[in-house]
Every structure is written in structure tokens, then in C-alpha cells.
Amino acid sequence: MDFRSNFLSLLLLFLAVSTTAQVRSDADRRMNGPAEPFKIIGNIYYVGASDVASYLITTKKGHILIDGGFEETAPRIEKNIEKVGFRLRDVKILLNNHAHYDHAGGLNYLRKNSGAMLLANRQQAEALRRGGKNDFAYENLLTFTPVEVDQVIKPDATIKLGSVKLKTIFTPGHTKGATTWVMSVNENGRKLRIVFQSSLSALPKYNLIDNPLYPDHAEDFRKTFTKLKEIKADVFLGSHAQFFKMKEKLEIWKTDKSRNPFIDPEGYRAFIERAKRAFESKLSEQKQQKLSSFAFPLDPIGQNKHIDSRQP
Numbered sequence: 001m002d003f004r005s006n007f008l009s010l011l012l013l014f015l016a017v018s019t020t021a022q023v024r025s026d027a028d029r030r031m032n033g034p035a036e037p038f039k040i041i042g043n044i045y046y047v048g049a050s051d052v053a054s055y056l057i058t059t060k061k062g063h064i065l066i067d068g069g070f071e072e073t074a075p076r077i078e079k080n081i082e083k084v085g086f087r088l089r090d091v092k093i094l095l096n097n098h099a100h101y102d103h104a105g106g107l108n109y110l111r112k113n114s115g116a117m118l119l120a121n122r123q124q125a126e127a128l129r130r131g132g133k134n135d136f137a138y139e140n141l142l143t144f145t146p147v148e149v150d151q152v153i154k155p156d157a158t159i160k161l162g163s164v165k166l167k168t169i170f171t172p173g174h175t176k177g178a179t180t181w182v183m184s185v186n187e188n189g190r191k192l193r194i195v196f197q198s199s200l201s202a203l204p205k206y207n208l209i210d211n212p213l214y215p216d217h218a219e220d221f222r223k224t225f226t227k228l229k230e231i232k233a234d235v236f237l238g239s240h241a242q243f244f245k246m247k248e249k250l251e252i253w254k255t256d257k258s259r260n261p262f263i264d265p266e267g268y269r270a271f272i273e274r275a276k277r278a279f280e281s282k283l284s285e286q287k288q289q290k291l292s293s294f295a296f297p298l299d300p301i302g303q304n305k306h307i308d309s310r311q312p
């Protein structure tokens with residue numbers, strides 16, 4: 001889920017509670033529109049929907065697929081893989097950037113129909129197996145079809161398949177198990193570092209300062225930002241296409257074939273900075289709210305607000 005899943009879409013979610021969640025709101029539908037699959041760079045292909053991303057990394061020994069979209073996205077991902085000339089059944093490793101219904105909902109379908117091994121760190125594996133139930137912030141509102149994890153991996157594991165080496169970077173905050181991956185490709189004699197970025201948004205229901213179900217929430221976010229700032233990314237991709245301005249970059253590419261617009265180190269740094277600022281402002285807002293509740297503990301009906309408003 002991202003910051004576009006705003007209050008309205010959350011309200012719709014509340015109204016549309018179901019046992020397993022598929023596309024449930026207009027915001028979801030916008031994120032799950034059709035998209036033409038394409039080669040981004042080297043052996044990396046975009047095979048996701050209009051906004052919820054999915055990436056195919058091909059090798060001679062089989063492929064890696066990152067993210068399954070919504071439950072409804074999965075058959076489309078399968079078709080997109082075929083459109084770029086590969087087969088779902090040759091996918092050997094399945095990964096998930098974070099276990100929310102818009103990225104994990106389709107994993108069960110993709111795992112079953114590919115025979116691939118789903119790898120995840122411990123926190124991620126727990127959330128995937130629960131199908132998002134008992135979430136630290138959204139409880140049972142954003143559930144999805146549970147999926148079995150075949151192998152629990154270390155949070156900083158290196159995943160190898162054929163010629164591909166994918167370095168896992170543990171980036172919790174958006175969820176407890178959120179994961180980013182880094183790999184390199186050779187493009188025109190140049191070695192380029194590719195980052196598959198997880199979500200970094202602090203969602204509306206996140207209580208960053210005193211949630212007993214996630215006491216280190218703010219700390220995790222901070223560590224994640226520090227880690228990500230150290231990465232020098234040449235090509236930056238994300239769990240949502242809007243994070244790395246996919247649509248805009250494709251438009252540029254249509255008219256100027258001389259350079260690949262997905263090579264965008266500046267865009268990566270700007271994205272991290274923007275997300276960090278949004279997090280810090282949410283955190284200070286919550287701290288402020290907590291302070292004022294200490295300052296006026298006997299003000300359940302908002303009297304003090306009234307007093308404040310009379311001051312110059």
C-alpha cells in the first residue's frame with residue numbers, strides 16, 4: 001500500500017471488509033490497471049500492473065520474480081511474462097518486497113502455477129503465512145490469500161540463481177519485514193547498480209511512538225533511511241510504479257532513445273529524501289499530539305482548543 005491509499009480508500013476498505021482482500025476500492029483499481037510489459041534494462045523486465053509493480057529477472061537457469069500484485073494481478077503477471085518471451089513455470093524464485101495485499105495477494109497463484117520457491121525473512125514469512133491477519137496497525141482489514149513460504153532466509157541473504165546475485169537489504173518500517181534488493185547489470189560495458197526499493201511510507205494508521213505491537217517502529221524507519229542513503233543506485237525501481245515515475249520515464253524513452261531514462265541516481269536520492277521528510281513530519285506530529293495530551297489531560301471535550309483559539 002502507498003500514500004495514495006488515502007483516507008477515502010481506507011474508508012472504502014472499512015465498508016468492504018471481506019475475509020480475503022482483492023481489489024477493493026477505486027484507488028486499488030487505479031493501481032491495478034493494465035500495463036504493457038517491457039524490458040527495463042539488461043535482464044530485468046517490468047511485468048506488473050499500471051502501478052503495483054512486478055519484476056522478472058531472467059537467467060539461463062530459470063528466473064526470479066519479485067512481487068505478485070493484488071490477487072487479480074497474478075494472471076496478468078503470468079500473461080505479461082509470456083508477452084516478453086518467458087514462461088511462469090521457469091520462475092524458480094519468488095520474492096515479496098512487503099507483505100501487504102497489493103503486493104502479496106497474487107503470490108499464492110504465482111507460487112502454485114510456477115512451482116517456484118517463495119523466499120522471505122522471518123517477519124515477512126509470518127505475515128505471508130497469516131495472509132496479513134493480525135497486522136500491527138490494520139489488524140484484519142487488509143488480509144489476502146495466505147501463501148506458504150518455502151524457505152525462511154536471513155534478512156541480509158544473497159540470493160543466487162544462474163548469473164544473478166541479488167543482495168537482500170532488510171528495510172523494515174513500512175512493514176516489519178520490508179525488503180529491498182540490489183543487483184548489478186552490465187549495460188554497454190558499464191556496470192550499473194539496480195535497486196528494487198520497498199515502500200517507505202508511514203501509513204495513516206501507523207502509531208510511530210507507542211504501539212506495543214511494534215515498539216521499535218520509528219527506530220526501524222530511521223535505520224532503514226540510513227541504510228538506503230548509503231546505497232549508490234544507478235537504476236531505481238520500486239514496489240509502486242509511481243515511486244520511480246515509470247509512466248513519465250516511458251514517455252521520455254519514446255521520444256529519446258539515446259539514453260535509458262531508468263538510469264536515474266538523482267531520482268533515487270530524491271525519493272529517499274522525500275519519504276524521510278514525510279516520516280519525520282508524521283513522527284513529530286505524533287510526538288506533539290502526545291505532549292499536548294499530557295499537558296491537558298483533563299480535556300476530553302477539547303475545551304483547551306477553545307481557550308487557545310481566543311489567544312492572539
Ligand SMILES: [Zn+2]
Pocket residue numbers: 001002098100174199
Ligand atoms: Zn504497503
